[in-house]
Amino acid sequence: MADVDVDQIADWLGRAKDVISEQRAYLTELDSAIGDADHGSNLSRGFTAVVDKLASSTPETISGVLKSSGMTLVSTVGGASGPLYGTMLLRMAGAAGDTATITPERLAAALRAGLDGVVARGKAELGDKTMVDALGPAVSAFEQSIADGKDASAAAEAGAAAAAAGRDATKPLIARKGRASYLGERSAGHLDPGAASVTLLLGALAAALSER
Numbered sequence: 001m002a003d004v005d006v007d008q009i010a011d012w013l014g015r016a017k018d019v020i021s022e023q024r025a026y027l028t029e030l031d032s033a034i035g036d037a038d039h040g041s042n043l044s045r046g047f048t049a050v051v052d053k054l055a056s057s058t059p060e061t062i063s064g065v066l067k068s069s070g071m072t073l074v075s076t077v078g079g080a081s082g083p084l085y086g087t088m089l090l091r092m093a094g095a096a097g098d099t100a101t102i103t104p105e106r107l108a109a110a111l112r113a114g115l116d117g118v119v120a121r122g123k124a125e126l127g128d129k130t131m132v133d134a135l136g137p138a139v140s141a142f143e144q145s146i147a148d149g150k151d152a153s154a155a156a157e158a159g160a161a162a163a164a165a166g167r168d169a170t171k172p173l174i175a176r177k178g179r180a181s182y183l184g185e186r187s188a189g190h191l192d193p194g195a196a197s198v199t200l201l202l203g204a205l206a207a208a209l210s211e212r
């Protein structure tokens, strides 16, 4: 199965920036219902800084790209989502290895490490109505596709579909972590903004990996 290269990982982050910027108002609208209406601006600022940083100095390895980007998110995004997404990319960097290409199996392991980092940092479990509710199923679907012999592009498609299902399933839930948890039962009936942005990120990954 074809390996994933550093240009595709940089392309992922570029596409993430594009789609998050396009969907900024949507993410902010979701966050205005159960948060403080800054999720779209937080992430579009963060991913714009990621892309600017990569343009000024592009690391040659996958871990280098992920590490630079994770550090940029941690330092440029004030909200909860910046440290969480930053941790995800930093943990992915640690698992990806210092090479210009990785196997799909290793990318799956890196995504799992990224999820574990988000959980370690934010302490959210599945069903707490957070980004974990989209990222957890996405990582599992990605891993399962690779185990079934699919390529990384198909695995990312499966991951994106699982993320979207996880996002939609957050709607009836009562938030137990983050700002939305302050609303208690009033958080029910709305999608979680972070689960929505995870879904955009997985869609960007699928798009980047489908181009070779």
Ligand code: ADP
Pocket (backbone or CB within 6 Å): 031, 035, 036, 038, 039, 042, 043, 078, 079, 080, 081, 082, 084, 118, 121, 122, 123, 124, 129, 130, 131, 132, 177, 178, 179, 180, 192, 193, 194, 195
């Ligand atoms: P803030 O809540 O600080 O305004 P954002 O609006 O950028 O930050 O991000 C909100 C999103 O962050 C939520 O929709 C949720 O998905 C995610 N989030 C918040 N706290 C946690 C946590 N402890 N664990 C996982 N995800 C979290």
Ligand code: MG
Pocket (backbone or CB within 6 Å): 031, 035, 036, 037, 038, 039, 079, 179
């Ligand atoms: Mg917010």
